Amino acid sequence: MPRRGKKKLTSHFEWLETCEAIFNRYQTSGLFQVDIQTKRVKKVQKRYRDRKARIVEELWFDMSFKIDDSAVQHQIQMLGWRVYVTNKNPNEFGLKQAVRAYRDEYLMERGFARLKNFPLSLTPIYLQREDHITGLIRLLSIGLRVLNLLEFQVRHNLEKEKEKLAGLYVGNPKRETTRPSAEIILAAFKEITLLLIEVKNEIYAHLTALSPLQKRILALLGFSISIYTQLDGQSFTPE
Structure with missing residues (x-):
């Protein structure tokens, strides 16, 4: 019997189509041999109020399957190949x-x-x-x-x-890579803070010190560390 909310399959074709959809979903097409038998069962429908008793015919489906061992072995041999x-x-x-x-x-x-x-x-x-x-x-x-x-x-x-x-991956500082992404490279600089303090009409700048990893990335990019360090300790008068 179909579960509540599930469509009842009423034909041999619908059973085959549903089986094929399941095989495609789980990528197991060709690994099973399916046999669907259709049975016609006659039942007596009892009289009810104005409806007379009558004989009705219902369709029942029996499905059996077995694993195709040769197809499975062939599939196993192909696993991992590209x-x-x-x-x-x-x-x-x-x-x-x-x-x-x-x-x-x-x-x-x-x-x-x-x-x-x-x-x-x-x-x-x-x-x-x-x-x-x-x-x-x-x-x-x-x-x-x-x-x-x-x-x-x-x-x-x-x-x-x-x-x-090394040092790019949070939680795993010893992990090394030769192919870091741009996003993870930029993330290594997210803790840098530029602090501006105004004293007697002058603004003093203080920059978070660069870590060895940040200095190495700048060197790999061909940038001078002064891009950041030149901001540290400077003072200027606001307009």
């Missing part, structure tokens, strides 16, 4: 190089994901003027280029110097 295709000469470009090139390839979809989600979060839905929408997209596109360039520069220099960067 096909790589290249037009390079195998003597010049081996399997190791092909896998490395595939993993290091630039994925355009990743840029679109960054543009639509964190950290750029492109949402022109709240803008009404077309020129504002165009301006927002162009501005965030520049931000996307900066993220990609920042990420490439750090990864390139880490590979060039055959070095791994």
Whole structure:
């Protein structure tokens, strides 16, 4: 009997279609042999008020299945395999190089994901003027280029110097990586605070000291530490 709220299957085709949908959902198509038998059962429907007693015919379905062992074994043999295709000469470009090139390839979809989600979060839905929408997209596109360039520069220099960067992952400071993302690189600078104090009509600036990790990232980017340190200890008169 079908459970409450579930559609009752009334034909052989519906049973087959439902089974196929379950196999597709769990990626097990071809691993089972299913047999569905249709039975016609005649029942006597008792008299009720003005309705006379009558004989009605109902359809019943019996389903049985068994695992196709040969198909399962074939599926097990295929687990973990991946096909790589290249037009390079195998003597010049081996399997190791092909896998490395595939993993290091630039994925355009990743840029679109960054543009639509964190950290750029492109949402022109709240803008009404077309020129504002165009301006927002162009501005965030520049931000996307900066993220990609920042990420490439750090990864390139880490590979060039055959070095791994540690301390980027919160809760696991010893974890090392040669391919940090731009988002996690920028997150390493989120604790920096610039404090401005006004004394006798002069404003004094104090900056949080840079950690060894932050200094290393700046070096990998080719930036001078003075980008930050020049702000520390300065004083100026407000306008």
